[in-house]
Amino acid sequence: MKPIIFGASTLILAGAIGIYVLQVSTTQPDAPCGDTAVGATIGGPFTLIAETGETITDAEVITKPTLVYFGYTFCPDVCPLDSARNAQATYLLEDRGYDVGSVFISIDPERDTPQIVGDFTDNFHEDMLGLTGTSAQVRAASQAYKTYYRAQEGDDEYYLVDHSTQTYLMFPDTGFATFFRRDNTADDIADTTACFIDAAR
Amino acid sequence: MYFKKLAATAIFTLLAPAAWADAAITITNAKSFETAPSAMVGGGFLDITNTGTEDDRLIAIIADFPRVELHTTEFTDGIARMMHVDGIPIPAGATVQLAPGGFHVMFMGLQGDPLEDGETIPATLVFEKSGEVEITFDVVKRDMQTSN
Numbered sequence: 001m002k003p004i005i006f007g008a009s010t011l012i013l014a015g016a017i018g019i020y021v022l023q024v025s026t027t028q029p030d031a032p033c034g035d036t037a038v039g040a041t042i043g044g045p046f047t048l049i050a051e052t053g054e055t056i057t058d059a060e061v062i063t064k065p066t067l068v069y070f071g072y073t074f075c076p077d078v079c080p081l082d083s084a085r086n087a088q089a090t091y092l093l094e095d096r097g098y099d100v101g102s103v104f105i106s107i108d109p110e111r112d113t114p115q116i117v118g119d120f121t122d123n124f125h126e127d128m129l130g131l132t133g134t135s136a137q138v139r140a141a142s143q144a145y146k147t148y149y150r151a152q153e154g155d156d157e158y159y160l161v162d163h164s165t166q167t168y169l170m171f172p173d174t175g176f177a178t179f180f181r182r183d184n185t186a187d188d189i190a191d192t193t194a195c196f197i198d199a200a201r
Numbered sequence: 202m203y204f205k206k207l208a209a210t211a212i213f214t215l216l217a218p219a220a221w222a223d224a225a226i227t228i229t230n231a232k233s234f235e236t237a238p239s240a241m242v243g244g245g246f247l248d249i250t251n252t253g254t255e256d257d258r259l260i261a262i263i264a265d266f267p268r269v270e271l272h273t274t275e276f277t278d279g280i281a282r283m284m285h286v287d288g289i290p291i292p293a294g295a296t297v298q299l300a301p302g303g304f305h306v307m308f309m310g311l312q313g314d315p316l317e318d319g320e321t322i323p324a325t326l327v328f329e330k331s332g333e334v335e336i337t338f339d340v341v342k343r344d345m346q347t348s349n
Contacts (some may be wrong), residue, residue, distance in 0.1 A: 073237070074242030076308070078281045079275050080234065081301045084343050111241070118236035123343075158268060158309050162282040181237055181279060182302070 033195035034178065042148035042168060043068075046141035048105065048133040051118030061129065065177075065197055066101040067189070068168040070147045072108035072161050073120040077106075078182075080124075086167055087125035088186035089193065096190070098197055105141055106132040108161050158159040167195055171200065212283035226291070226331045233308070233322060234343040236315045243316040245306030245324070245338050249289075250296040257288030257330045259289040259297075267310030274302060290327070316340045 011079065043058075050056040062068075066088045071079035073185050086102050093100045106112035109132050114119075117130030142149060147164040167189070169177040177196045180189050231247035243263075251257050262269050274283045289304055293296050299305050308322070316322070322338040 074241050075283065076234075076236075076242045077272070077283065077301055080244075080343065116239045118235075119239040123235075123237040147204050152284075160283045162280055164279055165276070165281045166279050182276065182281075 024121070034192050035197060037121060042144075042146055042179070043170055044144035044175075046137070046144055048131040048137050048141055049114050051114050051121065051130045053114045059172075061103055061131070062101070062170050062172050064099055064101050064172065065193060066103055066170050066184055066195070067164075067180075068103045068105065068145065068170055070105045070142060070145065070149065070163060071106050071165075072106050072163065073112050074108060074158075075161070080109065081119070082165060082167065082182065083124045083128070085186045086189065087128055089189035090125060090127075092186055092190035093193060096194060098194055100197075103177055104128060104130050105119055106130070107138055107142055107147070107163050108136045109135055109152070110151075147168045170195060171196075174200070206256065218242075225251055225255070225257065226326075226328060227332055228326070228334060228336045231336050231338045233316055233338045235318045235340055236311065238315050239313070240311055240315050241309065243308045243311060244301070245308060245322070246299050247336065247338070248296055248298050249291050249326075252292055253331075254293050255330060256293050257291045257328050259291060259324045259326055260287070260329050261327040262306050262324055263327065264308060264322060266308045267312070268273075269308045269309065271304070271323075272307045273304045281307045291328070297311060318342045 035143070042163060046058045048056055048061075068090065069082060069086055071082065073079070083104055090100050090102050101149075102125060106117050112132045114130070114132055117132050121128035121130035133141070145168060149161055149163040149165070149182060152160045152162065165182045167180040167184075169179065169192070171177055208248050211317045212346040227250040229248045229250070230244070230320045233243050236243045259271065261304060268311060271286050271289060272283055274281055275327060278284075286304070289297060289299070297304070302305075306324075308316070318340055322340065324336055326336055328334065
């Protein structure tokens with residue numbers, strides 16, 4: 001009798017865990033892919049200027065899972081480092097069969113012309129899209145993504161800009177999935193992004 | 202004989218400050234990353250080792266660009282703030298890295314003359330105690346191995 005009782009209770013336990021897991025996964029669909037900013041409404045409509053000089057909207061930019069980063073090209077240190085990492089993540093994902101885009105939005109529209117952001121992004125990945133815009137367009141895009149930037153005062157030509165360094169993973173229909181910090185590696189980003197893509201299938 | 206001794210002393214006197222400088226400060230891994238064709242700035246990175254017994258300080262860098270500065274990047278809640286620094290302390294016996302995400306050299310005003318892979322950038326570091334040290338930055342491609 002004993003083995004049968006044991007088997008039955010294990011089955012009941014397994015069933016209970018199954019229901020629990022099901023409940024968790026329906027209420028928190030993003031949990032298996034790691035930390036997600038709950039409650040934050042990140043992303044939304046924007047209109048910016050592409051590297052070709054054409055006006056472009058978020059719907060035309062985010063046509064597949066896309067990594068979105070805000071920075072400026074007059075920044076020899078952090079921005080190239082983060083952009084190179086994001087580019088590396090998309091290469092890693094490509095190797096695994098995932099098609100993921102990457103976007104660099106300038107928060108220094110005064111100096112970053114479409115050509116300059118285009119040159120900058122091509123340096124990291126041929127498909128990385130550089131965007132800039134009018135001051136108002138860039139301000140609106142930054143506010144939609146809840147990012148911060150502020151140009152430092154005191155120098156008209158060589159001023160520096162303080163700015164947020166998060167990278168956002170966005171999906172065309174569902175919008176914001178998660179964000180990455182500076183200390184996340186290209187492998188981290190690739191793993192998490194792949195997980196979100198698999199979960200959305 | 203006296204003459205020879207005088208000459209020898211003179212040479213020794215001339216060489217001495219340079220010899221001390223070489224003995225105290227060693228520069229390794231001086232590199233810069235290639236930039237986009239229209240880039241206005243490039244970063245310079247290096248390791249500075251102070252093998253001497255006295256603390257020193259990097260106070261300036263001279264190179265052939267419209268403007269060259271020492272900078273650092275600080276992070277607060279995910280926001281990067283880059284700022285000019287007046288000097289970088291190099292304590293006795295320590296190696297200080299000027300590496301991406303922290304202290305770095307900023308070559309400003311490239312104006313259509315980007316940094317290209319294989320190029321070298323001659324520069325002079327100025328230390329408070331060791332004086333001037335000539336170095337050469339090697340411009341390399343940016344890949345995840347070298348940028349981290």
